[in-house]
Amino acid sequence: MSRTQASPVALPDLRGRTALVTGASDGVGVEIARGLAAAGADLVLPVRNRVKAERAVERIRESAPDARADLVDLDLARLDSVRALAAAVLAERTQLDLVVLNAGIVLLGDRERHMSADGFELHFQTNFLGHFAxxxxxxxxxxxxxxxxxxxxxxxxGVSRLVWDDLQSEHRYAPLRAYGSSKVALGLFGYELARRSAAVGGGITVHLSHPGVVPGTGIAPAMRARDRGGLGRRLADRLGSTPAQAAQPALLAAVTNAPAPGFFGPTGALHFGGAAGPVRPYRRLADPVDGSRMWAVAEQLLQDRSDAVRA
Structure with a gap:
């Protein structure tokens, strides 16, 4: 049985709007960018690999020939790169109406714990701390x-948790565990950003999303290698989504008029795939105590790193 087909989200006219999408060089990210461009949005695409990014822009222009896409350099695993991009955007007063924090890594099949140039565990910095900064x-x-x-x-x-005294997996490392923990941290940040925005009278609207299961992305081979019985692969092929379908929850989050913060994902079986729609939030991510704590921890880590660089 093939995976369920779902209609794409109907996007409003986004002409005159500018969207920044991280991780748009391939996979689900390029499909998010493609959808926004097709609706008329101008794109700012922070990229680490210019060659891959240029190929992605070509793909975007296959369905949106007039798409305007500005490639800018960003490596989330390097805080100097994050700071340089932010400084350039602020200095140029770049119009930003939408930011999609989509980039992420999961080093399945690699048992070695990798560190960023800044001294943070690589999943933690790429998936969470770089986006926070x-x-x-x-x-x-x-x-x-x-x-x-x-x-x-x-x-x-939804199935991972933070170990507060081991946020960077120093004492117990497994790539999927580190990945899940980094996504929990990112979710706590998203909800805390929404609360802080609401507390000062709005200004920023925050929604969260997840793409479900996407067999056609770069992490699929590593997942299949772990799936020795083949059950996971059969479920993913039957219930999961193509990258284009998996982009729909983020696109819905980008344009919905639902109260913020909303959470959007595939509404099919097990939330692996299906039509994009509102889904039940992962309760632990909306905990205001943990959200405030995660924000404070991230600020302190960035401050400590900044102090170390100056020293």
């Missing part, structure tokens, strides 16, 4: 524009 640096511009932030999570955020 970028978004908070851009807050003045986002507030001025009344922008929307879409935080892209994963099913792993």
């Amino acid at each position: 970028l978004t908070t640096a851009l807050l003045p511009l986002l507030q001025e524009r009344g922008a929307r932030v879409v935080v892209q999570l994963s099913l792993a955020a």
Whole structure:
């Protein structure tokens, strides 16, 4: 049985709007960018690999020939790169109406714990801390524009938890565990950003999303290698989504008029695939105590790193 087909989200006219999408060089990210461009949005695409990004822009223009896409350099695993991008955007007063925090890594099949150049566990920095640093640096511009932030999570955020005294998996490392923990941290940040925005009278609208299961992405081979009985692969093929279908929850989060913060994902069986729609939030991510704590921890880590660089 093939996976369920779902109609794409009907997007409004986005001409005159500018959207920044991280992780848009391939996979679900390029499909999110494609959907926004087809609706008329101008794109700012922060990328680590210019060659891949240029190929992605070609794909976007297959369905949106007039798409305007500005490639800018960003490596979320390097805080100097994050700071440089934020400074350039603020200095140029770049119009930003939408930010989609989509980029992420999961190093399945690699048992080695990898560190970023800044000394943080690689999943933790790429998936969470880099996005936190970028978004908070851009807050003045986002507030001025009344922008929307879409935080892209994963099913792993619903079944993972944070170990507060081992946030970077120093004592116990497994790639899927580190990935899930980083997505929980990102979700806590998303809900806390929504609360802080509401507390100061709005300005920023925050929604969260997850793409479900996507057999056609780059992490699929590693997942299949772990699935020795083949059951997971059969379920994913039957119930999961193509990258284009998996982009729909984030696109819905980008344009919905639902009260914020909303949570959107596939509404099919097990939330693996199906039509995009509102789904039940992962309760632990909306905990205000943990959200405030995660924000404070991230700020302290960035401050400590900044102090170390100056020293």
